[in-house]
Amino acid sequence: MHTAYYIFPDQVHLGFGAARLAGQTLKAEGMRHAFVIADPGVASAGLVAPGLASLAEAGVAHTLYTQVIPNPDCASVDAAAEGYRASEADCVVGIGGGSALDTAKAVRIVVAGPQEGRIAEYAYRLGDKARPHPPRSRLPFYIAIPTTAGTGAEVTPWAVVTDPEAKLKFGVGGPHSVPNMALIDPELMLTLPAFLTAATGMDALTHCIEAYVSTNENPVLDAMILGAIAQIGRSLPVAVAQPANRAARRDMAEAAMIGGIAISSKWLGACHSLAHPLSSFAGVQHGLANAIMLPHVMRYNLPGAIERYAQVNDALGGPGGTLRARAEGAAIMVEQLRRDVGLPARLRDAGVSEALLAPMAKAAYELDLNWWTNPRAVNVQVMEQLYREAF
Numbered sequence: 001m002h003t004a005y006y007i008f009p010d011q012v013h014l015g016f017g018a019a020r021l022a023g024q025t026l027k028a029e030g031m032r033h034a035f036v037i038a039d040p041g042v043a044s045a046g047l048v049a050p051g052l053a054s055l056a057e058a059g060v061a062h063t064l065y066t067q068v069i070p071n072p073d074c075a076s077v078d079a080a081a082e083g084y085r086a087s088e089a090d091c092v093v094g095i096g097g098g099s100a101l102d103t104a105k106a107v108r109i110v111v112a113g114p115q116e117g118r119i120a121e122y123a124y125r126l127g128d129k130a131r132p133h134p135p136r137s138r139l140p141f142y143i144a145i146p147t148t149a150g151t152g153a154e155v156t157p158w159a160v161v162t163d164p165e166a167k168l169k170f171g172v173g174g175p176h177s178v179p180n181m182a183l184i185d186p187e188l189m190l191t192l193p194a195f196l197t198a199a200t201g202m203d204a205l206t207h208c209i210e211a212y213v214s215t216n217e218n219p220v221l222d223a224m225i226l227g228a229i230a231q232i233g234r235s236l237p238v239a240v241a242q243p244a245n246r247a248a249r250r251d252m253a254e255a256a257m258i259g260g261i262a263i264s265s266k267w268l269g270a271c272h273s274l275a276h277p278l279s280s281f282a283g284v285q286h287g288l289a290n291a292i293m294l295p296h297v298m299r300y301n302l303p304g305a306i307e308r309y310a311q312v313n314d315a316l317g318g319p320g321g322t323l324r325a326r327a328e329g330a331a332i333m334v335e336q337l338r339r340d341v342g343l344p345a346r347l348r349d350a351g352v353s354e355a356l357l358a359p360m361a362k363a364a365y366e367l368d369l370n371w372w373t374n375p376r377a378v379n380v381q382v383m384e385q386l387y388r389e390a391f
């Protein structure tokens with residue numbers, strides 16, 4: 001039996017001021033004390049203020065936890081779970097980029113499980129040996145408040161956690177760990193610096209494009225994804241050039257959410273398999289890693305999804321002509337967008353050394369399973385070739 005399978009978000013509020021709905025929501029859910037997990041930079045920039053003020057107004061106490069690290073690792077998640085257990089909290093609020101939202105998502109799995117459970121034991125890659133995911137009814141209520149327009153983590157079912165010893169990013173979670181509510185507030189994104197705006201925006205674009213050509217068939221999402229690709233093509237350069245442009249920031253917040261919805265059902269592809277080792281081996285920012293690898297992956301994949309790439313090209317306002325010319329135009333449009341938003345084109349310009357390419361290719365193929373839904377088969381040689389082209 002083949003069925004199209006969809007994972008949609010739970011509740012979403014999207015718009016300026018949305019973060020201020022946190023307090024009344026938690027109060028209505030009968031919550032008394034929120035464990036607020038935030039990026040330290042986000043907290044020091046004052047971006048947690050609207051959410052915390054709304055908690056105070058609603059009479060919901062909070063514990064603020066800011067020991068979030070970029071690319072959260074097992075130790076940082078387990079420490080945050082300890083923090084939750086030591087507090088009086090009965091619910092979780094995550095405020096920040098993907099790292100904070102994923103830390104929060106992973107914490108609620110740990111705290112809903114037995115005391116001795118550690119996040120590494122819940123990894124998908126362990127298969128049957130993984131510790132059983134706690135049922136949704138036991139997970140603390142979770143409100144996700146993104147401060148970047150990129151990962152879509154506010155609506156996705158899984159968290160990505162790094163195992164530093166294995167130099168591996170692994171997934172935890174599942175349909176039961178979709179956040180209960182996403183409060184997507186572009187107001188919190190108006191001060192995001194140009195580099196992070198560009199890199200996180202290119203991550204969102206990669207989600208949309210990889211999902212659109214994925215081998216998972218979810219036709220209900222197609223028009224929505226193409227719309228988001230067009231929106232990113234239009235609004236990302238504006239958001240980078242004019243950080244306070246409210247319309248562009250709102251567009252990007254919406255497109256990133258759609259990217260999250262898209263990958264929840266359709267999953268990703270070879271580009272994310274290649275991007276994850278670039279972070280865990282070489283410390284490349286996730287969105288930048290995708291931005292550099294994406295056009296190479298698109299050209300490689302072309303024979304497997306030519307019509308879909310032609311549609312991506314059209315959404316990005318690319319050249320007309322034959323199906324082949326349009327499909328090839330998609331990668332050219334992505335390169336142009338990357339240039340317009342000021343990101344480098346080569347791995348060597350992102351601090352990656354050539355000696356890492358072979359070990360990263362092995363990790364991308366053997367340890368990162370995102371290529372499962374890639375529209376063209378890959379192997380370790382292909383992975384290394386794609387890194388070399390991008391180097």
Ligand SMILES: [Fe+2]
Nearest residue numbers: 151203207286
């Ligand atoms: Fe991503």
